[in-house]
Amino acid sequence: MSSQGKSKPILIFDGDCGFCTTTANWIEKRSLTPVEIQPYQWAKLADFGLTEKEAADKVQLVVDGKIFAGHHCMAKLFLIQPHVLLKFVGAVMVMPGVDPISAKVYEWVAANRHKLPGGTPACKMPKK
Numbered sequence: 783m784s785s786q787g788k789s790k791p792i793l794i795f796d797g798d799c800g801f802c803t804t805t806a807n808w809i810e811k812r813s814l815t816p817v818e819i820q821p822y823q824w825a826k827l828a829d830f831g832l833t834e835k836e837a838a839d840k841v842q843l844v845v846d847g848k849i850f851a852g853h854h855c856m857a858k859l860f861l862i863q864p865h866v867l868l869k870f871v872g873a874v875m876v877m878p879g880v881d882p883i884s885a886k887v888y889e890w891v892a893a894n895r896h897k898l899p900g901g902t903p904a905c906k907m908p909k910k
Contacts, residue, residue, distance in 0.1 A: 790818050791862060793855070794832070794842040797821020801895040802841070815862045840892070853881075853888035 793809060796802040798821075806819040822837030830844050840852040843859060850858040853875065860872025875884045891898070 788846055790816050791859075792818045792820055792825075792830075792844040793859070794820050794822050794825050794827075794830070794837055794844065796838065796841075797823045799895055801898045804899070809859065813859070814864050814868075817859070840888075852892075853884040856888065857884065 793806055795806045803821070806821075810817055810819045822832075822834070822842070825832075825837070827834060827837055830842070830849065832842060832849065836842065836851065841855050843850045843855040845858060845862060857872045857875035860868045860875065863869060863872075874880055
């Protein structure tokens, strides 16, 4: 808990994916707002109101009890930063007209994560 009574945001990601793990570690180290990272395979998903399918399908960010998934997760990561330019990027990502584009970009990255830097063949494996 911070001095304001708010808990640290928690990023829940696919720990079996090299690209996802590399990205989550990068976010944890470089975020100006402290973020805790948890692979969904180790997280107590029920504590967050998440199912394994939801966590496997999209990256999740829990901020003050609210859940942001997929591209909304990534936008929220920008919005919680203290830097005005980062906040602006996050706001633009979810603006009407841009939101569907952000969703498609996220879907493309998720579908091709095994081809991206840090990705591994395990990222290609179908989810149960």
